[in-house]
Amino acid sequence: MKLPWMSRSDRSRWRSARTVADLGELMARWLEGEIASRPGYQARYGPEDETEHLVPTLAALCRAGYVTTCSQPGVAGTGVDGMWWEQRAAVELVVVDPALCHRLVDAAIAAGLFVRINDHRLDSGGVQEPPVVATTRDGEAMTAFGGRISRADMAIQWPGLNRDLYRQVSTGTYVSVIAPEYGPDGDRLWTVLDRLTGRHHNDPWASRTRPTGTASR
Numbered sequence: 001m002k003l004p005w006m007s008r009s010d011r012s013r014w015r016s017a018r019t020v021a022d023l024g025e026l027m028a029r030w031l032e033g034e035i036a037s038r039p040g041y042q043a044r045y046g047p048e049d050e051t052e053h054l055v056p057t058l059a060a061l062c063r064a065g066y067v068t069t070c071s072q073p074g075v076a077g078t079g080v081d082g083m084w085w086e087q088r089a090a091v092e093l094v095v096v097d098p099a100l101c102h103r104l105v106d107a108a109i110a111a112g113l114f115v116r117i118n119d120h121r122l123d124s125g126g127v128q129e130p131p132v133v134a135t136t137r138d139g140e141a142m143t144a145f146g147g148r149i150s151r152a153d154m155a156i157q158w159p160g161l162n163r164d165l166y167r168q169v170s171t172g173t174y175v176s177v178i179a180p181e182y183g184p185d186g187d188r189l190w191t192v193l194d195r196l197t198g199r200h201h202n203d204p205w206a207s208r209t210r211p212t213g214t215a216s217r
Contacts, residue, residue, distance in 0.1 A: 006037045006044075006160075014039055014160055020096050020168060023161075024067050028059035031068075040069075040157035050075070057190045058091070060197040065100045066093040067169070069157065070145070072134065074179055074186030083138045089179040089186035090134045090145045091193070096172040104175055104196060111192045114178040116146025119171065132178045145176040 006014075013035060017023045030038045030046065032055060037043045047055065051071055058068045074089035095101040108115045116129045131147035154170040161169070177193075179186025194200040 010035060010037045011160060015162060017165055018162055019165065020065065020067065020172075023165060023169065024062040024065060027067055028062040031055045031059045031062070039159050039161065054190060057194055057197075057199065060199045061091075061093060061193060064197040065097055066095055066104060066197075068093050069174075074182065074184050074189070076183035079137070081137075085142075086136050086182040087186075088132075088134045088182050089189040090132075090176065091189070092145055092174060092176045094169050094172045094174050096168050098173075101173050101175065104177070107192055107196050108177045111188070112180065113189060113192065114176075114180055116176040116178070118146060118149045118174045118176070127173075132176070134178055136182070145178050149174055 013026055017026055026035060027038065029035045033046055036046075047058075050073055051058070054071060054073060058071060061068050069092045071091040072087055072089065074087055076086045077084070079085040093104070095104060105115055105117070114132050116132060117127050118129055119127055128148050129146055131144035133141040133143075134145045135141075135143040151170075154166075158166055158169055177189060179189045181188075191200070
């Protein structure tokens with residue numbers, strides 16, 4: 001499948017990936033701005049501005065075997081539409097190594113975070129846990145993390161990958177981790193993930209000024 005509007009060099013990079021480690025490195029480089037496009041995302045667009053301060057955490061996760069597919073910071077404030085928006089810090093990752101998956105889930109649960117596990121292997125039973133609302137607008141649910149993943153979702157999210165690698169990620173475990181708190185207090189999620197990857201052993205978010213916004217990557 002051709003990746004629309006991707007440059008030839010970007011298409012070649014993603015098609016050349018053979019392992020989850022390769023995929024994680026490419027995703028990290030996209031997050032860091034070294035690659036213009038990624039599969040399943042608008043071509044020639046990088047992460048949303050609101051997630052810029054999360055890039056080191058997300059890139060470290062990708063390089064540690066947790067390939068991130070979507071994320072948002074915890075924010076609360078008035079949006080450009082004049083309405084009150086609240087977000088829970090949240091991230092979705094695909095993990096193919098069971099030991100890594102257990103480490104992630106155990107760390108998240110121990111920290112009191114919400115965890116949702118989903119895959120699309122319906123012919124073998126699969127796991128399809130209900131989603132968690134992650135963004136509200138004047139108290140009305142707008143977006144959620146977790147929820148049913150279908151085969152069609154996999155084809156949209158990972159077009160153009162090597163066939164064997166596509167099989168690995170499309171049958172991997174999709175884990176969504178969501179802070180129970182709305183707003184900046186939920187950014188403790190990133191502390192938990194930084195400790196998981198060994199990026200930080202203290203709390204790098206304690207004194208950060210968080211941006212406000214409503215978009216997610």
